Amino acid sequence: MPGEPLSQQDIEDRLAELPGWSLDDGRLTRGYRLASHVAATAMVVHIAQVQEELDHHSDLTLGYDTVSLSVHTHSAGGAVTEKDLELARRVEDLAAGHGAH
Template sequence: MALEPLSQKEIEDRLRELPGWAVTGDRLGRTFRLDGHFAAAALVLAIAAVQEELGHHADLTLGYDTVALAVNTHSAGGSVTAKDFALAERVRDLAPGLGAH
């Protein structure tokens, strides 16, 4: 089953459930701040595990105390799809438990 790009309205509706997340250009993303480098690295590993489980991978950028995530669906022409929001929702749910804000 091919994934279809979400409409602008669908994206806006879904973003209401994801405080702190935004679509910039053709990517859904967010930057998390943590208490230090090890905490940020732990978040990257937790996100990597979710990505493997879902078979859908974002670009992750690890900073000293930050983790930035940006994702779109290549098989949908680089558009934002429901698959991207599924990943974002999983990250939203796990990030606070690892100290991300």
């Protein structure tokens, strides 16, 4: 069952609690820089585990020492839903443990 699309105001209010995250072309986005390629790869694996647990997946990009995410809810017509914000919060919670900034 798709989540309900959130209003622009709801998204903006919630993004205030997620430093570094933004709304870009209808998607929640965030990029991180890490100390090395191995550190970035480890973070990608950890994010993939969280995505499997939530059954909600982002576009996830691994660079040399960077990780980027972009997410919206396909089943809600590409809108941002609570599922996207939950994924963003979970990723933000794990990022510090990987030394991401």
